[in-house]
Each structure stands twice: as C-alpha cells, then as structure tokens.
Amino acid sequence: MNGKSLTLSALSPWFWLSVFTVFxxxxxxITVQYxxxxxxxxxxxxxxxxxxxxxEYLPIFYIHVYSSIFVLLAGFTQFSSRxxxxxxxxxRYNGRLYAYVVLLLSAPSGIYIGFHANGxxxxxxxxxxxxxxxxxxxxxxxxxxxxREIIDHKKWMWRSFALAFSAITxxxxxxxxxxxxxxxxxxxxxxxxxxxxxxxxxxxEYLLTKKLRK
Amino acid sequence: MKKLVLLxxxxxxxxxxxxxxxxxxxxxxxxxxxxxxxDSPYTQLYGAWTGKLPDEQNASxxxxxxxxxxxxxxxxxxxxxNRSIDGKSQYVHGKVTENQNSLELxxxxxxxxxxxxxxxxLVFENGNLKGFIEASPKDNLPAVEFPxxxxxxxxxxxxMTDSVNFIDWDNPKKEKASRKKYIRPSYPVSTEATYVLNxxxxxxxxxxxxxxxxxxxxxxxxxxxxxxxYIFKNENQNRFFTRFDWYVPVSTDVEKDLTAVEKExxxxxxxxxxxxxxxxxxFGR
Numbered sequence: 001m002n003g004k005s006l007t008l009s010a011l012s013p014w015f016w017l018s019v020f021t022v023f024x025x026x027x028x029x030i031t032v033q034y035x036x037x038x039x040x041x042x043x044x045x046x047x048x049x050x051x052x053x054x055x056e057y058l059p060i061f062y063i064h065v066y067s068s069i070f071v072l073l074a075g076f077t078q079f080s081s082r083x084x085x086x087x088x089x090x091x092r093y094n095g096r097l098y099a100y101v102v103l104l105l106s107a108p109s110g111i112y113i114g115f116h117a118n119g120x121x122x123x124x125x126x127x128x129x130x131x132x133x134x135x136x137x138x139x140x141x142x143x144x145x146x147x148r149e150i151i152d153h154k155k156w157m158w159r160s161f162a163l164a165f166s167a168i169t170x171x172x173x174x175x176x177x178x179x180x181x182x183x184x185x186x187x188x189x190x191x192x193x194x195x196x197x198x199x200x201x202x203x204x205e206y207l208l209t210k211k212l213r214k
Numbered sequence: 215m216k217k218l219v220l221l222x223x224x225x226x227x228x229x230x231x232x233x234x235x236x237x238x239x240x241x242x243x244x245x246x247x248x249x250x251x252x253d254s255p256y257t258q259l260y261g262a263w264t265g266k267l268p269d270e271q272n273a274s275x276x277x278x279x280x281x282x283x284x285x286x287x288x289x290x291x292x293x294x295x296n297r298s299i300d301g302k303s304q305y306v307h308g309k310v311t312e313n314q315n316s317l318e319l320x321x322x323x324x325x326x327x328x329x330x331x332x333x334x335x336l337v338f339e340n341g342n343l344k345g346f347i348e349a350s351p352k353d354n355l356p357a358v359e360f361p362x363x364x365x366x367x368x369x370x371x372x373x374m375t376d377s378v379n380f381i382d383w384d385n386p387k388k389e390k391a392s393r394k395k396y397i398r399p400s401y402p403v404s405t406e407a408t409y410v411l412n413x414x415x416x417x418x419x420x421x422x423x424x425x426x427x428x429x430x431x432x433x434x435x436x437x438x439x440x441x442x443x444y445i446f447k448n449e450n451q452n453r454f455f456t457r458f459d460w461y462v463p464v465s466t467d468v469e470k471d472l473t474a475v476e477k478e479x480x481x482x483x484x485x486x487x488x489x490x491x492x493x494x495x496x497f498g499r
Contacts, residue, residue: 030497030498042493043493045489046486047420048420175496179495184405184427185425185426186424189499
C-alpha cells in the first residue's frame, strides 16, 4: 500500500509549505477586507448591479468569502504523511472541516455567484463548472474514505484540493498576465477564469498517475 | 440553527441602503494640478473669439476664423489654443508679450496649403481682442487689423474625442527590468473605446465600464467636463482637449451645469476608476 505522501517534486516539502503559507497569508488579507460586513466593499464595488438586483446575492457572496478561507487551511495538514501517521486525529478533524465547509458552504455559494460572474458567458460556465466539480470531487472523497478505500480517497481529495487551490492560482495568473500584457480587465478575467483551475487539475492528474503507477 | 440565525442576519443587513464613500465624492475634483500656475491673470481671455480674416488676394472677401484661447501661462509667457478656419481646426501655441497697455499673443501654426509656418498676432487692449497681420511690402500688402468677438459657448452633449487617444504623460508606467541600460518610459494611452462611449448622452451600466482600463475611464469623465468648458488644472488635459474645436474653456467650476445623466455617470466612473487603481495590478480578482 502506498503510504508515502505525494510530494510535488524533488524540492523539500518545507519549501512548498512556505510558499503555501505566503499565499495563504495573502488570501487572509483579501478575506479581511470584507470584515465588517459591507455591501459595497472591495470586489462588490463593481458588482452593485447584482447586489441591488438579487437580494440573495449579498448573503451568498459573504458565505463564500467567509467560509473559503477555512477550506484553504486543509493545505497545511492534509498532505503531510507525517501528520497522517503520527496525528491521525488531526488529519481526520481537518478533513471533516474541509468536507463540511466545501459541501455545505463554499461550493454551493461558489456555484451561485458563478452564475453572476464577470466576464460573460464563458467565464460563468467556467466558474459554475469549477464549483460543480469541486463539490463532486469532495463528495467522492468523503464517500471513498467512509468505505475505507484509501487510494481512491487520496485521488479524489487531491483533485478536490487542486480545485480549491484555484483561488490562489487564478489570482496569481491574473497578476502575472497584467504585469506582462496589461490587457483590459475583463479580457484578463476571461482567461484566468479557466487558467485558474484547468492546469491545477491536469497537474494533479499527472502526479496521481505518476505516483500510483509505481 | 446557528446557520439559520446567521443567514437571517445577513439578509437583513443586505436590505440596508448602500452607502457612498466620502473619498469618492472628493475624487470628483479632477486631476491634481501639476505644473502650471492656474492663477493666471488672463483667464478673462479664455474662451472662443471669432472674427473675419481678410483674404490676402481679394480685399472684399473674408473667411471666418475662430481662436480658442485655452491657457495663458504668465510665468513662461506662453499661450496654447485652437484655431478653426474653413471647417478645419488645429492646435496652436505661441508666445505672450506684455506691453504697457496691451497684451500680445503671437500664435504660430503650420499651414498645410501654403506648406509653411504662419504667424498670427492677436492684441488684447481695452477689453477688445484684435487680429493683426503685418504689412508685407514684398507682396505689396498693407497691414491689416480685424476685430474678434467673443463667441458664446454652446454646450453640445454629443461631441466626442474620437480618433484621438489621450496619452497620460504625467504617469509613466513603471519600468520593467531590462538588460538595456536606458529604457524609454512608456505611458498609458486611452483606447478606441472612448470613441464610441459618450458619458453625456448615454446612461452607463456597470457592464459598459467593466472592461475599461483606468485611462479610458478618466478620459470619459474628463470629456464630460470638457463639454461644459471646464478649464482643467492639469496641463495635459488642457492640451489634449484643445485639439477639438468644440472645446471652449470658459470656467473653472462647471458642477452646476452637469446634467443628471452626467452626474450619475461620474459617480459610476469614479467608482470604476478607484477600483482599477486599487485592484488592477494586484493579487486578487
């Protein structure tokens, strides 16, 4: 049985952990902008049409913003084999936290606000698809561990987190594309709506096939 | 249960009215003053002046010429403006000479037909502006003087800045790392989106503005003010709008002249400008 944790490359896991910590910190800073509750702050500044036309938009948006930061916490603990073997309760607790938050809060709210996404139809399709797949992968991850199917559980949760990580990769692509090409805002958005998660998923699949072929 | 209470709280908070931030109101004041002293004592000369320019060949014929004086810099003794004749207009600039009782503006501009640089002297004396053409013994022409009258500015909502892009000389883009020692700085330029969007006639929706960069948004907003004859504190704005013969600078405060549509659009434009400034280049959506 493959008990080894799946490292991304020859680089030390500590390196990836530090990288992840930096981005996690940036995401906290973004989340904090939305505290206290404000109908017209940050990203909502350019979503006032949705805020004023759909009364459910604002609360669902905030559910997504407030819950998603907890989802990223899983990145710190769930991929460490050391934690899994020495502190299995931690893995289980954080795993449950991740699953509950994604399935009940982050994914459903993400799908809803995806319908109202900026960037036109293609961007909306991307975000709704992202939310739906995220929900499905997480669900399968929970189902597989309930049935004690460890390998499947690993595969599904890798896929699920690859999508969760798109929160970071979308914004990273955006900052890079703007820096080099300075396109119009929505043109960038249409690109990163897909670029944010497709490569993540492809990379996860590639690593899974590589690791599990051994 | 707890989730239900949280949801109820969020829904009730959402029904509160949206508040407009104070900062945005302050942003209604346009581009900060940069170089020129805008307390020029000659603001009385700003505006449009029309007269009949005598034809050199035919003594009885004349053509209507309009001079728009945009800015007189009393420190550097320069003047910029626009000259319209025969349906064509061009940006003109010149020097200012202060005499004891009068003020001389000597404009220089390129004449396409004659393919040479021409000069036109305007003299402001006793509240009257007159055009002077020097005598030319070579061509056997006497000196000519023709009066200019103030033209009443008319507000037209439909005028556009089409086919000309605004270059933001004040804000060079940050230089990117390069192996070359000297990199010519580049400047933000507006796009052709500004040729078709009219902030004075169409009520903008968020979707109209979402894909515009900051330079375009600023230009759309400034064009509203330009249509009303606003004298921009910023030199680049003045120079840009002077290219258009519909731009007649007459006032440093046009807030009361803004139409309802324009006021709404200004609010929206300021919001998007601020958003672009805060978020466009940074990590985030």
